[in-house]
Amino acid sequence: MTTAFKRQLAGLLLAALGWQAPAQAQAQAPDYPRKVVTMVVPYAAGGGTDVVARSLAEQMSRQLGQPVIIDNKPGAGGILGTTAVAKAAPDGYTVLVGLTQSLLTNQFLYEKLPYDPRKELTLVTQIATAPLMLLVPAASRIQNVADLQREMRGSAAGGNCGSWGAGSYPHLACAHMAQSWKTGITHVAYKGEAPMLQDLVGGQLSFTLAxxxxxxxxxxxxxxRAIAITGDQRMAQLPNLPTFAEAGFADPEYRISGWLALAVPHGTPKPVVARLQQVAQQALASPELVKRFEMLGMVPMGSTPEQFHQSYEAAWPVWERLVKVSGAKLD
Structure with missing residues (x-):
């Protein structure tokens, strides 16, 4: 190898290294954050989402070295707060704590929505999933999902199921049951889970999900009596309660669960998104948060943006189909 060739090769290597350095620097997290991070909760203070957000914010603040404050912006099924984040500066200092409704199903429930979650928001990570139980009164003779199906089919009037509002998962699931089981099931909407469960205990409802x-x-x-749970796995708190799939009802409509997640305005730098996901995942592994989620009947997640995007896209048509079958529309 000649001296001239060695010099030429060395020059090429240096040029290559010089070209790669900026790309490597861009791939690493920048000096973030340099100020307070605002975590927007599009629901009222004191609710389950707010409790989770505050616990998460406290843990993330320790990791980030900057305060993470909660800003409750309730209203219109999460639309007001979600819109505020979608229109915010894409710098990583405004983060949304969203639910399945605000980040996904609102697209199908509302004719006009002031934000487009696919175009105006970037998914960061799923915080947790929240499976629901299929419930019947303790005095009911129904012991499993197959019993419930036979009961609904065998009654001339069908039955009735409760939900905490039009467009909620219990409403959508009941509509799916009515269609797929080819039976009449009347939907009864309540203002919250508490009155719904009280009526179920009292026998005014045939069943519900909660x-x-x-x-x-x-x-x-x-x-x-709980006879099944949504999602793909049993819960540690209820190890003997089968999933719908284990009970013989493997419809995709029963395998999905509602979730809580973090999202940021579209255009937020990828290194910042990666930093937020990493810090959230570390926080979700803390014993304090694991215990808090267990108390709330949730399963901590901590997915990467790519994993979240894949599961989001897979669930999109299932939720769209559920809403269409139910006929639910919100103003």
Whole structure:
């Protein structure tokens, strides 16, 4: 190898290294954050989403070295707060704590929505999933999902199921059951889980779906019976409760669960998104948060943006189909 060739090769290597350095620098997290990070919760203070957000913000603040404050912007099924984040500067200092409704199903429930989650928001990570239990009164002779199906088909009037509002998962699931089981099931909407569960205990409802945190006191008190749970896995708190799929009903409509997630305005630098995801994942592994999620009947996640995007796109048509079958529309 000649001296001239060695010099030429060395020059090429240096040029290559010089060209790669900026790309490597861009791939690494920048000096972020340099100020307070605002975490927008599009629901009222004191609710389950707010409780989770505050616990997460406290943990993330320790990792980021800057305060992470909560800004509650409730209203219109999460639309007001979600819109505020979608229109915010894409710098990583405004972060959304969203639910399935605000980040996904609102697209199908509202004729006009002031934001487009696919175009105006970037998914950061799923914080947790929140499976729901299929419940019947303790006095009911129904012991499993197949029993419920036979009961609904065998009654001339069908049955009735409760939900905490039009467009909620219990409403959508009941509509799916009515269609797929070819039976009449009347939907009864309530203003919250508490009155719905009280009527189920009292026998005014045939069945419903509800969160673990709301229904567990009734289960422990022997007033309700859980016969299945949504999602793909059993819950640690209820190890003997089968999933719908394990009970013989493997429809995609039962395998999905609602979730909480972080999102930022579209255009937020990828290194910042990666930093937020990394810090959120570390926070979700803390014993304090794991215990808090267990108490709330949730399963901590911590998915990467890519994993979240894949699961989001896979769930999109399932939720779209559920809303269409239910006929639910919100103003």
């Amino acid at each position: 969160s673990i945190v709301s229904a567990k006191p009734y289960l422990d008190g022997g007033k309700l």
